[in-house]
Amino acid sequence: MIKIAPSILSADFAKLGAEIQDVEASGADYIHVDAMDGHFVPNLTIGPLIVEAIRPHTTLPLDVHLMLSNPDQYIEAFAKAGADIISVHVEACTHLHRTIQLIKQQGVKAGVVLNPATPVQSVVPILKDVDLVLQMSVNPGFGGQQFIEGVLGNISELAAYSKRDGYSFEIEVDGGVNTQTAKACLDAGATVLVAGSAIFGESDRRKAIQDIRHSQSGTQ
Numbered sequence: 001m002i003k004i005a006p007s008i009l010s011a012d013f014a015k016l017g018a019e020i021q022d023v024e025a026s027g028a029d030y031i032h033v034d035a036m037d038g039h040f041v042p043n044l045t046i047g048p049l050i051v052e053a054i055r056p057h058t059t060l061p062l063d064v065h066l067m068l069s070n071p072d073q074y075i076e077a078f079a080k081a082g083a084d085i086i087s088v089h090v091e092a093c094t095h096l097h098r099t100i101q102l103i104k105q106q107g108v109k110a111g112v113v114l115n116p117a118t119p120v121q122s123v124v125p126i127l128k129d130v131d132l133v134l135q136m137s138v139n140p141g142f143g144g145q146q147f148i149e150g151v152l153g154n155i156s157e158l159a160a161y162s163k164r165d166g167y168s169f170e171i172e173v174d175g176g177v178n179t180q181t182a183k184a185c186l187d188a189g190a191t192v193l194v195a196g197s198a199i200f201g202e203s204d205r206r207k208a209i210q211d212i213r214h215s216q217s218g219t220q
């Protein structure tokens, strides 16, 4: 079953609790939370205080994507705030194995993230340790960007490693995912699709989630 993770980056922040409850009632599987530090990426967004504030508004897993230059410094705070999955960028981690262990020590699931131009080879040694690999399909920092087709090869490569070595990590794709681009991601082997504007930008969130989820089979 394909999982859909609405990215609250495109939600109405003035009514975030209600927005999250709406996508949960509309069939979402995870709530995707984008934390940006204005340094690793050119934008500032969400910190642990917001994660703590939204935690009581949903029973869904909070899937927290850290776009931070120094993720180690904030992992404990995000875990205590209520994150269920914490993902860090391979490009930001000098000691990736140590950072992944730090996440696991907090009792939450650990993910590693690749930017569009980062080769899959850079995460192969850590694949056996992670619960999720997040392949960015835009350059991180902003919602509403255009899907970069060149990442499809990375998704297929990740799926091939998973199959070859019997791993069970999720393959998540984030950025420019909509009803036009979802099928190619799923065909390549994605198991979780993050979508911000394609869900929160629609008045019928249930239909938006269903359309993305079923884009592979064509059954809406």
Ligand SMILES: O=C(CO)[C@H](O)[C@H](O)COP(=O)(O)O
Pocket (backbone or CB within 6 Å): 007, 009, 010, 032, 034, 065, 138, 139, 140, 141, 142, 143, 144, 145, 174, 175, 176, 177, 194, 195, 196, 197, 198
């Ligand atoms: O991580 C992100 C940006 O860094 C967002 O999750 C992503 O861009 C989702 O937005 P959209 O679906 O509108 O592209």
